[in-house]
Amino acid sequence: MDTQDIAQALLDTAGRLRDRGLLFRGSHANLSARSGERMLMTRGGDVAQLRAEDLDWAGLDGSGQEAFQPTFREVIEMHVKVYAQRRDFGGIVHCHPAHLTAFAIAQQPLPAVYEPLLRLGIHEDVPVVAWAPRGSQESVDGILRAFVNPATSAVLLSNHGVLVAGADLGEALARLTILEEAAELVLHARALGGAKPLPKAAYEEVVERQRRFQATS
Ligand SMILES: [Zn+2]
Numbered sequence: 001m002d003t004q005d006i007a008q009a010l011l012d013t014a015g016r017l018r019d020r021g022l023l024f025r026g027s028h029a030n031l032s033a034r035s036g037e038r039m040l041m042t043r044g045g046d047v048a049q050l051r052a053e054d055l056d057w058a059g060l061d062g063s064g065q066e067a068f069q070p071t072f073r074e075v076i077e078m079h080v081k082v083y084a085q086r087r088d089f090g091g092i093v094h095c096h097p098a099h100l101t102a103f104a105i106a107q108q109p110l111p112a113v114y115e116p117l118l119r120l121g122i123h124e125d126v127p128v129v130a131w132a133p134r135g136s137q138e139s140v141d142g143i144l145r146a147f148v149n150p151a152t153s154a155v156l157l158s159n160h161g162v163l164v165a166g167a168d169l170g171e172a173l174a175r176l177t178i179l180e181e182a183a184e185l186v187l188h189a190r191a192l193g194g195a196k197p198l199p200k201a202a203y204e205e206v207v208e209r210q211r212r213f214q215a216t217s
Pocket of ligand 1: 029094095096134161
């Protein structure tokens with residue numbers, strides 16, 4: 001993907017976050033896409049109305065942060081350090097969707113009980129990272145500890161919001177969308193006695209089924 005395509009992917013993703021109701025009323029969010037040893041990230045502006053001039057590059061080594069507005073500079077480490085640790089990630093979205101953030105402020109992991117999560121590789125509960133000021137060393141260290149688990153691609157940030165990653169921004173957005181659906185549905189299920197777990201072998205069965213259909217397509 002060339003530089004222009006990456007910028008367009010960020011703008012498109014920001015528009016979809018808005019259109020899918022994944023931005024809460026304040027539109028607090030930041031997102032990035034990695035290319036080699038650097039990343040393009042929101043540097044300012046309103047994510048609900050993101051423009052190309054609201055994006056800038058920063059190095060995974062922490063270089064190039066001068067162009068970022070303070071509220072975005074505060075959270076650069078939350079992106080670059082995750083990319084540096086997890087080379088399988090190429091896109092990261094942080095935002096405060098209403099239902100996922102309800103789990104975050106209740107400090108309750110989101111259970112992986114909704115089949116579409118499995119199809120996007122999410123087959124373990126989404127963990128909660130202990131609270132510390134956003135973007136702080138302590139907060140970032142907690143996120144990195146959660147991402148040591150290769151099965152983890154999303155974390156709930158206590159009393160704050162969610163951070164979701166994928167091989168690219170498209171995968172991160174797809175995961176975020178389904179996670180927010182799952183959070184909403186789990187809350188509804190509580191009125192009906194609570195969500196029931198999937199069978200233990202469900203993930204293997206879903207992956208096997210996906211593989212079988214992909215092989216024949
Ligand atoms: Zn936030």
